[in-house]
Amino acid sequence: MSVRSDNSPLRFKYLSGFGNHFSSEALPGALPVGQNAPQRCPYGLYAEQLSGTAFTAPRHENARTWFYRIRPAAVHQPFQPATDTLGQHVCASYSDPHTEAIVTPTQLRWRPFDLPTEDDARDFVEGLNSLAGAGDPATREGLAIYVYTCNRSMAHRALYSADGDWLIVPQLGELVIQTEFGWLEVRPNEIVVVPRGIRFRVETPHGPSRGYVLEVFNGHFELPDLGPIGANGLANPRDFQAPVAAYQDDDPENDPAEWQIVAKYQGRLFTARQAHCPFDVVAWHGNYVPYRYNLADFCAVNSVTFDHIDPSVFTVLTCKSAFPGTAIADFVIFPPRFEVQQHTFRPPYFHRNAMSEFMGLIHGEYEAKRDGFLPGGASLHSFMTPHGPDAKTVEAATARELKPGRVADNTQAFMFESSLMLKVTPWALTGCEKVDPNYNQAWLAIPKTFDPNWTPASKTPSSS
Ligand SMILES: O=C(O)Cc1cc(O)ccc1O
Numbered sequence: 001m002s003v004r005s006d007n008s009p010l011r012f013k014y015l016s017g018f019g020n021h022f023s024s025e026a027l028p029g030a031l032p033v034g035q036n037a038p039q040r041c042p043y044g045l046y047a048e049q050l051s052g053t054a055f056t057a058p059r060h061e062n063a064r065t066w067f068y069r070i071r072p073a074a075v076h077q078p079f080q081p082a083t084d085t086l087g088q089h090v091c092a093s094y095s096d097p098h099t100e101a102i103v104t105p106t107q108l109r110w111r112p113f114d115l116p117t118e119d120d121a122r123d124f125v126e127g128l129n130s131l132a133g134a135g136d137p138a139t140r141e142g143l144a145i146y147v148y149t150c151n152r153s154m155a156h157r158a159l160y161s162a163d164g165d166w167l168i169v170p171q172l173g174e175l176v177i178q179t180e181f182g183w184l185e186v187r188p189n190e191i192v193v194v195p196r197g198i199r200f201r202v203e204t205p206h207g208p209s210r211g212y213v214l215e216v217f218n219g220h221f222e223l224p225d226l227g228p229i230g231a232n233g234l235a236n237p238r239d240f241q242a243p244v245a246a247y248q249d250d251d252p253e254n255d256p257a258e259w260q261i262v263a264k265y266q267g268r269l270f271t272a273r274q275a276h277c278p279f280d281v282v283a284w285h286g287n288y289v290p291y292r293y294n295l296a297d298f299c300a301v302n303s304v305t306f307d308h309i310d311p312s313v314f315t316v317l318t319c320k321s322a323f324p325g326t327a328i329a330d331f332v333i334f335p336p337r338f339e340v341q342q343h344t345f346r347p348p349y350f351h352r353n354a355m356s357e358f359m360g361l362i363h364g365e366y367e368a369k370r371d372g373f374l375p376g377g378a379s380l381h382s383f384m385t386p387h388g389p390d391a392k393t394v395e396a397a398t399a400r401e402l403k404p405g406r407v408a409d410n411t412q413a414f415m416f417e418s419s420l421m422l423k424v425t426p427w428a429l430t431g432c433e434k435v436d437p438n439y440n441q442a443w444l445a446i447p448k449t450f451d452p453n454w455t456p457a458s459k460t461p462s463s464s
Pocket residue numbers: 309310311347348349351357368381387388415
């Protein structure tokens with residue numbers, strides 16, 4: 001069953017809408033009236049602009065936020081390359097997949113990624129591993145895909161990526177995320193987007209967490225055009241939620257905890273020390289914000305006559321490239337829904353694609369795979385690499401009676417689909433020890449059913 005976000009106990013407040021210009025203040029009157037940068041801001045705050053696009057980006061793309069904060073973000077020590085202790089788990093492959101990454105067209109499937117043990121506790125940064133990527137953040141073309149597994153909250157540590165926007169897909173365990181904009185709570189079957197540059201800190205309040213991250217090196221995630229679908233449907237703008245301003249005022253004299261800022265810059269990690277909490281924004285306004293979305297709010301559209309519709313119909317968010325309709329990355333889901341198509345092979349079809357398809361499973365069973373694709377695992381089908389339903393799915397789908405039914409009620413698979421060719425990291429291919437060596441057997445048992453004497457009158461199970 002789906003649980004809508006507005007049924008949840010309201011632990012934090014949110015602002016609704018996608019791409020809105022929001023205003024939020026944690027203290028009354030903290031936002032300057034009628035201007036962005038007064039000579040002296042209310043409450044003695046400093047004004048600071050965070051630009052998500054070039055100053056001169058077209059108006060419909062232009063994204064920026066004004067912060068009113070206790071100290072400017074610039075108040076910190078110089079950045080140093082991250083030490084081994086921090087980089088131990090993120091290792092050399094961390095989002096630098098191009099340097100030592102591996103090229104392979106083979107179908108890849110990963111068993112669920114291991115959760116950290118209590119003896120080897122990790123926070124979100126320490127538990128992040130790079131799986132695959134393409135392009136280069138320096139030239140702002142490409143993407144990176146990560147998996148995180150963590151079992152402790154980030155202490156006095158904040159992370160930001162200068163390289164791109166992060167779309168985080170929790171698979172196991174709730175995350176409570178402190179950002180410069182306020183707090184976001186996100187559970188499995190919800191997603192959160194933290195755009196480039198925004199500092200955030202991840203808490204894992206209820207034990208081990210696991211999930212996936214998609215980082216795009218240029219552009220921002222947008223809602224897909226709806227074309228003939230009309231003005232409503234798929235992910236509706238009103239269901240996206242941004243935080244409200246909430247500040248933490250650590251006084252270095254009374255609370256001398258040192259904060260560590262972790263910067264991801266050109267695929268590498270750097271750290272800087274500062275004596276105050278980076279989440280000290282008392283008020284903000286703008287349209288460049290982190291946000292969350294509950295996948296149960298997705299209004300799916302599909303065929304009510306015959307044939308399997310391409311999965312682009314389940315696009316939640318897209319990051320466009322310069323080529324129309326050809327995304328740097330689409331975030332696509334496979335939600336629980338009714339299936340009613342007649343005289344149709346209902347599961348995902350066999351195909352070879354002019355795109356890369358990275359998939360993960362949040363819960364349940366994916367409609368194209370009866371065996372081996374498990375929650376917390378992943379698969380990668382690269383450009384032109386043949387793939388499709390496994391042998392058991394084919395057997396069941398060709399024999400079944402095509403009554404209206406449900407695509408399993410408790411299921412949520414997703415896909416990061418990209419027009420770029422991915423390379424995989426050494427950690428993904430060998431280091432994590434999760435690659436399923438027998439994945440290709442998913443298809444080997446598909447029988448030959450060709451009958452040269454077949455006539456249109458021959459009775460086949462699917463002709464009914
Ligand atoms: O490969 C996959 O499982 C993803 C996928 C799903 C679908 O419904 C149609 C095409 C497709 O690539």
